[in-house]
Amino acid sequence: MPELGRAALVVAFGLLLYAAVAGAVAAVRGRRRLLESARNALFAAFGAVVVAAIVLLAALADNDFSLTYVADHTSIELPLGYTLAAFWSGQEGSLLLWLLVLTGMGAAAVALNGRLTRDVLPWTVPILGAVASFFAFLLVVVASPFATAAAPADGAGLNPSLQNPYMMAHPPLLYLGFVGLTIPFAFAMAALASKRMDERWIIATRRWTLASWTFLGFAILLGAKWAYEEVGWGGWYAWDPVENAALMPWLVATAFLHSVMVQEKKNMLRVWNVVLVAGAFALSLFGTFLTRSGVINSIHSFTQSSIGAWFLAFIAVVVAVSVALILVRLPLLRSPTRLESLVSREAAFLYNNLFLVALALTILWGVVFPLVSEAVRGVALTVGAPYYNFFAIAFGLPLVLLMGIGPLVAWRRASLRALGRSLVWPAGVALVAGVVLALVGARSNPAALVGYTFAAFVLAAIVLEFVRGTRARRAIAGESWPAAFAGLVGRNRRRYGGYVVHAAIVVLLIGAAGIGGFGTTSEAKLAPGQTIRAGDYALTYLASGERRGANAVEARAQFSVERGDDDLGIVSAGRNRYLAEQQVSNEVAIRSDWLRAEDRFVIVNQFNADGSVSVKTLVNPLVNFIWLGGLLFVLGSIVTMWPDAREQRRLARQAAAFGYTPA
């Protein structure tokens, strides 16, 4: 029923345009019913987009190849899970997912914050409507998922790289992150437009920002896990432009989550915060542009298309409008408070912001440099991993250090003596850890050794914070240790959840430094019976064979694995030849040894005619710390987002004083 899908998108486009225009008129002229009507249009648009999404999902499930999108991204033999996941595997479906999430989140944010921000809302509705109108326009005019043609007997199938369970979760989470950043952007710009620069827009968007940031961070890690297992080069992050596309807005949003606390506590950094919100949103659009335009070669970019120019124009409009609005409202944004000392919590947040934004801008330059060089010199020069690694270490290590120092510094100002006393234990632990690690061999990679020493410092500082906080609470309330600990975290969820997130980043850093600094690789052409060694392991090639899978011919080579006298069993690695897609993918073998905290990784690059195989094997130490860090990251984020009863009471009191009910 593609006609229904097309009609639903046209209706959604009309509704969103109406929400943008009628909402703006209502805001300028102060018309109540017109604003309610515009808000209803936003809600109705979500309903219309849901109808379009259902039509596409039904067409995918039915293998309705009369839809070009279905024919181009699925085949009869493709398993149902991947057939449905093809919804976001192509450009048109991805745009529809963007619009679905955007209208859904926009409608929910407006409905939930309607009373709290009632005098900001008149501008929130048209801004959300305008952003969503752009995506609806693309879907209606430029890239319709409901285009039809004569149905082929079978579809072209799905890119083999996308036939991976992580790809079923990674794109939706990524889009929840990208799209979610629209909400703080819309509220911040609406606050500027309506000259309401109190903290309500921050309260209204706090959880939306945290949730979007969490989704984006988790999506980046799922993408890394996918790359680790599916792309088959043995690494987890390659500074690929599309990977960077998600990392840049995440870094800027991270900066915002820190600096907004300075605004809440000290009423400072007000200009900086709206700049960060606008920057994170613009970078999320830029990320979508990179992923979907096909302008940059990437292992993650599955499309070549003509929407790039539209995206660039829209990003230019967003940046121009944001800059103009910020400049016009600059007098209202100026903070009455000044930084009291360079040694204070707010100063630490400021330093952290500078490093985070510098890292994001450095990555941005690395991503756009090939485009700039091609435009100026006609040659697309690429920026390699050494460039990114240098800046990741140069800006990343001070950031890690700040994660340890920041929590130990008091707000307003701290004397160096008090700070020194706080630092004694973490610095001592770090020193001991550094010396021990150097003695056991970690000095072969100085950057990793420094990273581990800093990691020990941060973890010790976090433990110290929990211990001192619990002890202080115990002294105040006379509670038992467990009750004091629960009370401490329960009453300061953002702070202590944030420390868990810091610990997660450190755990991730331990894994990244392990695989990057101490991994071993061996490559060889092996005949049956021959052995290759990597680290402590011996890999003996036994035999190879083929079998027919659900939608591919699966060639596998078997290897026995030994460490010393221990027989560790058999592993299989090889390649899948996908029939409908006419493409080949590497299917690597990964064996995790949790006790030794390392992965054995086997890649078969080629099956040779003489019966030999070209094999590459790696030992990736500590790599699973990266995934463990991801889980810890989600746990910490949930703690920070958990509703705070005291904050709710404060808002209720404030709301009662002004005759409205908080969300």
Added chain:
Amino acid sequence: VTLAAVILAVLLALACVAIVARPFLREPEPDNDRLAELPAAERERLLLLEERDRALAALKELEFDHRTGKVSDEDYRELVGPLRRQAAEALRALDPDPRREEPSARREDVHA
């Protein structure tokens, strides 16, 4: 083009039009069609409330940092005076008549 698709599309469009037109259908001739806005005095009061909450939270934070050893006794003595003055000023600006204050609410903020 199937008939069912056309009918469903028309129904969808009609439902959306009805939702959008609802505020006008519900109140064809309202007494007041102006957007409710906070008067300037109320907006000012909102900012003062935020200032009060910030000042009280800063005092609370200082107490806690002092107890956990992040702030030395000397620093504490230097910082607590100005913060108390700031909090008192915020309270005075918010409500010059002390009899109309809400002490229970503020006590909770300080000692929670």
